[in-house]
Amino acid sequence: MGLWLTGYAILMIKIAVILTGVLLLAAYLVLLERKLLGRFQARIGPNRTGIFGLLQPVSDGIKLLTKEDVIPQGAHRRIFLFAPAVVAATALLTFAVVPMGPDLHLGGRKIPMVVTDMNVGLLYVFAMASLSVYGVVLGGWASDSKYAMLGSIRGAAQMISYELALGLSIVPVVMLAGSLSLVDIVDAQAGRPFILVQPLAFVIFFLSAMAESKRIPFDLPEAEAELGSGYHTEYSGMRFGMFFLGEYVQMQVLGALTAVFFLGGWRGPLLPAPLWLLVKIVLVVTAMIWIRATLPRFRYDQLMGLGWKFLIPAALINIVITGFVMVGI
Amino acid sequence: MKELFLVVHSLCTGFYTTLKHIFRGPATELYPEYKRPLPARSRARIILTVDPDGRERCVACYLCSAACPVDCISMQAAENPEGRRYAAWFRINFGRCIYCGLCEEACPTAAIQLTPSFEHADRDILKMVAEKEDLQVDHCGKDPNYNFYHHAGVADAIRPKGGHVNESPPVNVRTNMP
Numbered sequence: 001m002g003l004w005l006t007g008y009a010i011l012m013i014k015i016a017v018i019l020t021g022v023l024l025l026a027a028y029l030v031l032l033e034r035k036l037l038g039r040f041q042a043r044i045g046p047n048r049t050g051i052f053g054l055l056q057p058v059s060d061g062i063k064l065l066t067k068e069d070v071i072p073q074g075a076h077r078r079i080f081l082f083a084p085a086v087v088a089a090t091a092l093l094t095f096a097v098v099p100m101g102p103d104l105h106l107g108g109r110k111i112p113m114v115v116t117d118m119n120v121g122l123l124y125v126f127a128m129a130s131l132s133v134y135g136v137v138l139g140g141w142a143s144d145s146k147y148a149m150l151g152s153i154r155g156a157a158q159m160i161s162y163e164l165a166l167g168l169s170i171v172p173v174v175m176l177a178g179s180l181s182l183v184d185i186v187d188a189q190a191g192r193p194f195i196l197v198q199p200l201a202f203v204i205f206f207l208s209a210m211a212e213s214k215r216i217p218f219d220l221p222e223a224e225a226e227l228g229s230g231y232h233t234e235y236s237g238m239r240f241g242m243f244f245l246g247e248y249v250q251m252q253v254l255g256a257l258t259a260v261f262f263l264g265g266w267r268g269p270l271l272p273a274p275l276w277l278l279v280k281i282v283l284v285v286t287a288m289i290w291i292r293a294t295l296p297r298f299r300y301d302q303l304m305g306l307g308w309k310f311l312i313p314a315a316l317i318n319i320v321i322t323g324f325v326m327v328g329i
Numbered sequence: 330m331k332e333l334f335l336v337v338h339s340l341c342t343g344f345y346t347t348l349k350h351i352f353r354g355p356a357t358e359l360y361p362e363y364k365r366p367l368p369a370r371s372r373a374r375i376i377l378t379v380d381p382d383g384r385e386r387c388v389a390c391y392l393c394s395a396a397c398p399v400d401c402i403s404m405q406a407a408e409n410p411e412g413r414r415y416a417a418w419f420r421i422n423f424g425r426c427i428y429c430g431l432c433e434e435a436c437p438t439a440a441i442q443l444t445p446s447f448e449h450a451d452r453d454i455l456k457m458v459a460e461k462e463d464l465q466v467d468h469c470g471k472d473p474n475y476n477f478y479h480h481a482g483v484a485d486a487i488r489p490k491g492g493h494v495n496e497s498p499p500v501n502v503r504t505n506m507p
Contacts, residue, residue, distance in 0.1 A: 040347045044355045294347045 006109075014115050018095055025281075026248040027057035032282075033289050040293035061241075069237035074144035083142060084235065084242030087135030091249035094128045097121040098256045099183045101266045101273030113266075113273070114183060121182040122174060125257065126167055129212055133159045135246065136214075136221060140231035151230025154300065155214065155221030161307040162211040162218075168315035169204035172322040173261050186265030193264035200318050202262045204311050206284075209257065211307065213250040215288055217295040220303055251288060255281035369471070372430045373447035375421055377440055377461065378470035385465070386440030386477060389416040393432035393441050401425035402432060402441075412485070413478075419461040424454045438477035442470040 031046065031053060038045025046053035071080060101113035118124050133156055140152020174180060176197065177188035188194075195202045211218035222230035232243045259265055259280035268276035298306070358365055378386055389406035401424075407417035432441050451457055469475070484490045491498035 036351075039351045039355065042350050042353055042356045044357045044359075047359075290344065290347065294343045 010111060011115070018100070018115060019092065022092060022095055022249060022252060023245075025252055025278075026245055027061070029248050029251060029285055030060065030244075031056050032285070033292075036286065036289045037293055040290070064238050064241035067237040069239055070234075072144055072234050075234065076142040076144070079138050079142035080234075081239070083135050083139030084232075084239045084246070085135075086138065087132055087246035088242045088249065090128045090132040090135065091246045091253055094125055094253045095256065097124055097182050098253075098260060098277075099186050099265055100277055112183070117181055117183045120180050122170060122180040122185075125182075126163065129159075129166070130163060132246070132250070135243075136231050139235070139243070140221075143231075143234035145234050147228040148231050148233045151221045151223070151227045151233065154223075155231055158214075158218065158220055158303060158307075159212055161304060162208040162311070165204055165208040165307055165311035165315055166212055168312060168319065169201045169208060170261060171315075171319050172198050172201045175319075175322055175326060182260050182265075186260055186267065189264040189267060193262060193267075195262040198262065198318070198322070200314065202258075204315050204318070205261065206258060208307070208311055209254045210288060210291070211303070213247065213254050215247075215251070216292040217297050218303065219297060220300060223297060225297070251285050252281055254288070255284035258284045367445035367447075369445065371445045371447075372428045372433075372443040374444050374449060375423075375426070375432070375459075375464060376442055376444055376466045376470060377419065377464045378442055378472075379465075379467055380476045380478075381469055381474060382476070383467070384413075385415055386438045387416050387419065388414040388438055388440070388477065389419075390414075390437065392435040392437065396431040396435035398429060398431060399425045399427055412483075416461060419464060421459045421464060422457065423449065423459055424457040439470070439472045439475050440477075444470075 034056070035045035035053070046056045049055040049059045071077060096115040097118055099112075099114040099117070104111040104113055136155040136159070137152045140148040140150075140155065143149070173185060173194055176194060177185040179185060179188070214221050220230075222232070224230070227233065232240055235243060256277065259277055263280050263284075265280075266273035266277045268279075271279070380386055389404055391404065391406070394400075394402040394404060401422040402420070403422075404419040405417040406414055408414050428443065430443050433443050436442075449457075478485070479488070479494045481493065484492075
């Protein structure tokens with residue numbers, strides 16, 4: 001009983017640490033994005049709240065919390081209230097399987113630096129990604145608004161299409177690592193990160209993961225130029241904040257997964273393991289911000305064309321080639 | 330193949346361009362800390378100026394009020410004992426003013442002028458209504474030498490008929506007869 005309680009306490013501590021870290025990082029990623037985007041456009045970005053605008057996330061939070069939470073008259077109330085939570089929760093849940101470092105030995109106890117090391121961790125990640133489509137679709141549908149509806153239809157089509165490419169691009173990594181567990185995948189990269197052996201898979205994964213997290217140039221579901229702001233047009237206050245939070249947590253998820261699958265996860269010289277993961281996440285996010293500052297939004301047929309006609313065939317060919325090389329060796 | 334090259338090339342150009350801007354540094358001027366000197370003729374706060382000899386230029390002719398596209402200028406004309414017109418009260422509603430400068434163009438006496446000072450926003454719209462005391466200044470504004478009464482054809486004690494600037498002395502029409 002005592003042993004069970006200690007395990008339970010350790011688990012809770014791990015969850016608390018990861019949740020705090022992820023949410024804090026999400027808040028500051030917003031600031032990082034605004035600052036960097038400002039620089040890319042020869043502006044300064046937020047600099048009025050605190051030095052360098054460091055208190056901006058706090059004031060944003062206060063603003064969102066104190067704003068009126070409007071529910072449209074024709075909305076399906078219960079689903080409307082529920083949808084933002086789906087987006088935020090699925091993004092947060094993905095972090096349960098991301099390994100933060102090597103096993104810790106404390107008082108003769110082995111503490112793995114991951115909330116749960118699932119042997120089907122990869123499938124879990126994709127399950128969460130698929131579930132987050134529900135947040136978008138339900139949010140748009142329950143709003144009873146044409147723009148939100150159009151946004152969520154686009155979102156559903158886009159996310160389901162790119163999920164295929166996302167899954168297929170990871171298959172070579174799984175073949176090389178011989179496991180679906182994220183911990184094992186990181187361990188398999190002890191020698192060299194997989195980006196060196198699988199550059200094509202990396203590109204496909206990165207592109208489809210960006211489409212999956214609805215970032216520019218794949219932000220068709222939001223497309224503020226065409227659809228107001230797409231599936232969350234009707235949301236306000238903290239409910240909008242939840243969608244926003246979900247999006248930024250998803251950026252981190254994408255960064256963490258890119259790090260785990262291709263950049264060697266927490267592995268790296270000198271710095272402690274969790275810090276290496278953080279550095280890699282921030283690097284990937286910075287790259288995404290750079291892409292956002294550079295590329296315009298895709299047209300819808302171009303988006304679908306890229307997904308179905310380029311990424312999926314390329315991923316399939318990559319699997320075949322990887323297979324041949326592995327058998328040949 | 331050529332198409333692929335084009336795609337890669339244009340992508341690289343795009344990313345290089347945005348990267349360059351990071352090192353270019355922001356072009357932003359931080360407003361309350363740094364106030365850019367505005368051109369002397371930029372149009373903002375309206376003033377009522379005075380003659381070179383220190384008397385009110387405004388003759389309450391209502392031309393500015395008539396020219397104003399948003400009807401934000403109102404006044405009441407009056408006349409002092411020596412026959413000079415002035416505005417008994419003069420009011421500009423800055424809550425409506427669009428700073429178009431038409432009043433300045435319409436003014437025959439160069440009394441009403443727009444200045445570059447623009448920092449007079451207020452949360453209370455009634456505080457934006459400026460009375461004559463708020464508008465009247467004690468300098469000549471953009472035109473330091475102009476004095477309407479030196480040009481106007483109205484004879485007074487100082488300048489009799491024909492004594493104004495660019496005005497010929499009166500001609501006895503009878504001498505022009507053949």
